[in-house]
Amino acid sequence: MIKKLASCWRRYSQVILGGGLFLLIVLMAVFAPLIATHDPGAYAMREALQEPGPAHLCGTDAFGRDVFSRIVYGARISLTIALAVLVVCGALGTVLGLLSGYYRWAEATIMRLMDGLMAFPSILLALVILTVFGSGIQNIILALSISYLPRVVRTIRGAVISVKEYEHVEAARAMGASDARIIFKYILPLCVSPLIIRLTLIMALTVLSESSLTFLGVGLSPEIPSWGNILSEGRQYITTSPYLITLPGLAIVLAVLSLNTLGDGLRDLLDPRLK
């Protein structure tokens, strides 16, 4: 019994730990009004830059706003953006990657387009898109998705090109399987691990890019508490009040770490060889 539990734990530990932590963060975002101790936007100049203590769990920023409440509310914005970018990049990137890896005719068009996008540094590209379309959460999602899309496409395409040469794919062709069946049943399942790794990386990058965009003045307006926003505002006080950086930074680290662990665990779980 104990042995069984132990082996079960060994198999699912990553998924349970990563998924559990991520679920906690999501719950924190959903129930932000119940968890936050203060109004995240309430200024209180007299209480500015207080160290973490019983009154303010994570201290206060230069305007006396409660950092803990801002981090809790920030999870809403940051997670929305990160997950949206993840989904858009994941779905679109997988489709484009599969197409360009499998079909010669698609490769020329899609990959030249992706190379074109990749020629710009991603932050610069996002900057241009936001300048054209204006700021706002939706546009940030759009801008970051476009900037990170080529990486996903490249990752998938590379995997497809190598998997395509496996004999089991040729066996499927010899059986008379349709292209769609070959692509989704025989090629895609073997491209999942690089995809998961790439997407968790993009998730981390998104949180950071959103803060960079805000810092450059094209992201969210400073009133909206996002992790990136809190971080870039705290930057000025890094020598006197380092908690302004470290605590929201910790939130980002935990979110990325949990998703990474979850992704790793899922990947191993999907691989029958590791059972």
Added chain:
Amino acid sequence: MDDRQKKVLLRVRGLKKWFPIHRGITSRVAGYVKAVDDVSYDVYQGETLGLVGESGCGKTTLARTSLRLLEPTAGEIQFDGQDFRALGRRELRQARKNMQIVFQDPFGSLHPKMKIGRIIEEPLIISGVKDKAARRKRVEELIVRAGLKTEHLDRYPHEFSGGQRQRVVIARALATNPKLIICDEPVSALDVSVRSQILNLLEELQESLGLTYLFISHDLSVVEHICDRVAVMYLGQMVELGTREQIYGGMLHPYTKALLSAIPLAGGEKRERIALEGDIPSPAKPPEGCRFHTRCPYVAEVCKTVPPFEDAGEGHRVACHRWRELAGTK
């Protein structure tokens, strides 16, 4: 096999597969690798035709092209009386259930994330067997037939040995009751001890199901054991084709002689080795005339012209100008 019962299952005429060589940024075609160059042969119903030759001589390409797994550059293919090259994409997919392949590498030819049962079921699903219970029943029948147990169906390929995996590949190939099975070096990746088991299984299945095999191998003793007729390939062309007895007993082409002299004899007997000089020429630039003339010990002036693939009697065909003169020599 009795001559009167011979029915042609696969008829191939003038088959060519040229792979273009691209050069430079404009990827202009700088030439062609003539992997298969003007090959004609028949496969009779119920026989095993062996395809032998050095690696790189185009055996696998010939088999793949004959089934249109690679699109031929030119040539005619008739499968079971049907013009195989005239089929559209959809019809071709439909026709695939009549021909299957057993691959060389049993580790690469099974989907690593599919259970064995599903792997064997796939060709049935693809060929349109809708009834789930019927599929399951057929899968169980096949796995037993291939010498494994039904409880193996819920396992993954990595849990099996090479020989067992090859049995799964064979079971999968049998699923749709194909008429022709291409065995592409089916035992080369296996241990010697397992080899004979798989060969026996193939022979057994042929007998009970009336299968036709196109058997590719570079192992001449395996071919001698299992094949009814043997075709010898050199540099993208067939140089000799005949029954097992004709080839192993009275081969005519100098290349076949050199090839067969390399088989070790049992019991320490010595055989005169015919060692060929030089390397196999590049199939992108094959020698003019007889392709073998650059390495042939019997080369003469006439060999600078292309030899016909002529009948030397009783269906034994050979592509050599001098086979009559050389018939007496070793």
